[in-house]
Amino acid sequence: MKNEELIKQRFKQVMPQLDFCSLRYIEARSEALQVRQNIAQPPTSKHDMGLMITVIERGGGLGYAATSDFSVEGLRNAISRAKRWAESSRDKMITDFSKIKMPHAQGEYASVVEKSWDSLSLADKLDLLHRESAQCKINDKIVDWQASLESVQTEQLYLTNQGGEIRQSHDYLIPNVGVTANQGIETQYRSFGGLDYGWQGGLEILEQTDFVGKGHKVAEEALQLLAAPDCPVQKMDLMLAPNQMILQIHESIGHPIELDRILGDERNYAGTSFVTLDMFGHYQYGSPLLNVTFDPTISTELASYGFDDEGLPAEKTYLIRHGILKRPLGGIVSQARAGLAGVANARASSWNRPPIDRIANLNVEPGESRFEEMIRSIERGILMKTNLSWSIDDSRNKFQFGCEWGQLIENGELTQVVKNPNYRGISATFWRNLKQVGNADTLEVFGLLTCGKGEPNQAIRVGHASPTCVFSNVDVFGGV
Amino acid sequence: MQDYFYALADFIDQQLQNEEVYLCELIAEQSDFIRFNKGKVRQPSSVEQRYLEIDLIKGQRHTLGQLALSGNTSSDYEQVKHLLSALRDQLRDIPDDPYLLYATEVQSTESIGLNELPEPEDALTITDTIQGHDFVGLYAAGSLFTGFANSLGQRNWHSHDSFNLDWSFYHDKDKAVKSAYAGFKWEQAAFEKRITQSLAQLEWLKQTPRTIEPGQYRVYLAPTALYEIIKLLSWGGFGLKAQRTKDSPLLRMLEEPAQHLHPNINLIENTTKGLAPAFQSEGFIKPAQVPLITSGVYKSALISPRSAKEYKVETNGANEDESPNSLDLAPGDLQQDQILKALDTGIYINNLWYLNYSDRAACRITGMTRFASFWVENGEIKAPLNVMRFDETLYNMLGKKLLALTAERAFLMETDTYEVRSTGSTRLPGALIDGFTFTL
Secondary structure, eight states: OOHHHHHHHHHHHHOOOOSSSEEEEEEEEEEEEEEEEEOOOEEEEEEEEEEEEEEEEEEEEEEEESSSSSSSHHHHHHHHHHHHHHHHHHGGBBBBGSSSSSOOEEEEEEEEOOOOGGOOOOHHHHHHHHHHTTTTSSSSEEEEEEEEEEEEEEEEEEEEEESOOEEEEEEEEEEEEEEEEEETTEEEEEEOOOOOOOOOTTTHHHTTTOOTHHHHHHHHHHHHHHHHHHHOOEEEEEEEEEHHHHHHHHHIIIIBBBBHEEETTTTTTOOOOSSOOOTTTTTTOOOTTTOEEOOOOOOSTTTTSOOOOOSSBBOOEEEEEEEEEEBBOOOOHHHHHHOOOOSSEEEOOOOEEEEEOOOOBEEOOOOSSSSHEEEHSSSSEEEEEEEEEEOOTTSOEEEEEEEEEEEEEEEEEEEEEEEEEEEEEEHHHGGGEEEEEEGGHHHEEEEEEEETTTTEEEEEEEEEOOOOEEEEEEEEEEOO | OOHHHHHHHHHHHHHOOOOOEEEEEEEOOOOOOEEEEEEEEEEEEEEEEEEEEEEEEEETEEEEEEEESSSSSSHHHHHHHHHHHHHHHHHHOOOTTTOOOOOOOOOOOEEOOOOOOOOOGGGHHHHHHHTSSSEEEEEEEEEEEEEEEESSSSSSEEEEEEEEEEEEEEEEEEEEEEEEEESOOHHHHHHEEEEEEHHHHHHHTTTTOOOOSEEEEEEEEEEHHHHHHHHTTTTTTTTTHHHHHOOOHHHHHHSSOOOOOOOTTOOEEEEEEEEEBOOTTTTOOOOSSSEEEETTOOOOOOOOHHHHHHHTTTOOOOOOOOOOEEEEEEEOOOOOOGHHHHOSEEEEEEEEEEEEEEGGTTTTEEEEEEEEEHHHHHHHTEEOOOOOEEEHHHEEEEEEEEEEEEEEEEEEEEEOOOSSOOOOOOOEOOOOEEEEEEEO
């Protein structure tokens, strides 16, 4: 019998009489392959499984207990532990959790997989990585390089004491190629995958992202960067490619509008927010060109799902429309605490952490501008691609980001490549300087694998899709 | 847990075929977490987890698999058998690994701490002590276990029971004081003393904050602020692989003509004074200390077995990622009660936040001030500071612009709980620095 069926049967067997009790089971299998400097690294695989019990008791107490012991005794112990927390914390909770109407939904979700991870043998996958690695060492200045593939497959079962039953399965593919070029005291990086990209799906993602041949391309670009002058120090128009837009969206829209931050839960760790509860519905977050959605429906995006980890059904929702802040990223608990409508984004990093409000798929919707038109319209500007460095204050306002690749735009044309491109700004004003949004032809889907937040800490996958965008009057600068 | 792990290792021994060798590591914990916000409980939870990693080796081929185990011997043994079989299948399809290196000299060790922790629910009384204040943070406590075993008969065990309460008191918006109380035995009087100290600092934050213009200022970085810089450096700064692949942020200390830090900078990986296990996943035992920077000059690197083989040097028992676990920066001579006087006019920074490299090869670092930072004039605290972004090179901060290090040091137990509770720790003084650059 599959673990899921066994656990369902046992949960029914041991379920006590409680206001609310849920079981969230997660089984994750992953395999990581890497070829570094043309040498296959030892493959690593992981098989993780465990469950978390949530109990809400009369009087409003809440408790969680996580275990990987699925025996009847193991489940009983976990329920008893969660119940003890709920009972002992009853008079000390931040809100009366028994007044929150927890969902008891039923449903399913599965990733779309056209070509499964196992459809290619281990030897073939290593061959593919060997071929990419072999293209990287085009010059002695390339001092390190690697190509890698990782597959993660998860199965989730969510059960509640009132018949809720949700099954979701996800397949993720994480391809990467990166090179390091050096000359003396200068080192430059170029990669496909940046620090972390990933998609939902199978090996078909390799074709969709043109993975084959990336080794040679990134090696050539790393050498171009090594020979390039530093990025100038100047205020100018900034054009961000989708693979940098994702970081900009993530840090200066995603985190500030997380409702648990606004409610103060994260103030000791991830931080607070310059956004306050009274801003929703009227605050001018960006220029009228800015439209931002929570969109769990894009099949290849990392955080597409049918339901969040508290059983709330997920659907596409506008959070910023024509520049006006409409709705926060907040799950059912935060919605009840704040008295605001939110979205289905209460998510846990794994079975051993409770759900909290997370960025999920957070996308900038495409506009009308064609890429060539945007370039032609810029007299003095810079195009930046692929995030390399990120930093923002605890209210998510003063940011500074660096990219792998910079290229000047002069009199309507892409010209000189520059190294160490950085820019800084303030979220509350930066998005109001959004002056062009690329059309659907410029849109790309990416994601980040390790968004960190929460106490205890949780790193989670989030998705971002964006067109190319142009911002005016941005402080741009280079290296030392 | 130790008996369970050793029995598991004996079982793996029995499953080996032909000339197979195995290395295995158990990382387990029984933890309780209580999350607080606004002086109330937000999320209380308990977690019991056991992760076993097996490295199955035949000749120069090897492959690694990790399992979550339940603690039930019969089902765990079945899982282990299944994993060994899957790893054995993989061995057929992979090439030799020229950089495989594991310990062949058997060195078994044991380090077991006393469990003097209170009952998990007792920690809920924290809300009584901080009543009436906007208190937010996390109490994390419980048992941490690390074990190593191999088919040569080596057995290593490290366990301890600790707590770490990491909190902030908030005044308004982003104006807050951060503090922590960590250890092995909860002493209510010691906790209350910390609370009193941080509430006293909170009073300063109730004054009208000051916003400064970008520019260069004299600053004092408290140990908790300097920790953020040292933590960022640990990302590739001290490992041999990062140095040889020119990825190290300390590149300019390694390439001729080398740049150096201030002669008072003496940094070591001090395993004997830390909390992390003294063994690693290939079975090597870490030396008591590894000098990393001596008198401001790069001295040596942390070298994993894999790097040792690749670069043909001796390993010093570093973990696979070659990052430090027990950094120790030597003290200076600035007395605690002289800090404000020595700072004179400038910024007293308790915490930094969200650091990253703005030019990694030049070790130029950007980040933010956070929590209790103060504007100081003529040796007196005048006002809390609105957050500022800095962008400065290490060669300025801990090099030519370093004025003094404090004589007193802080021992900081890491609060990280990503996947597992961290066993890392750092011992640091505070630093007085001239001309520290703020940009936004």
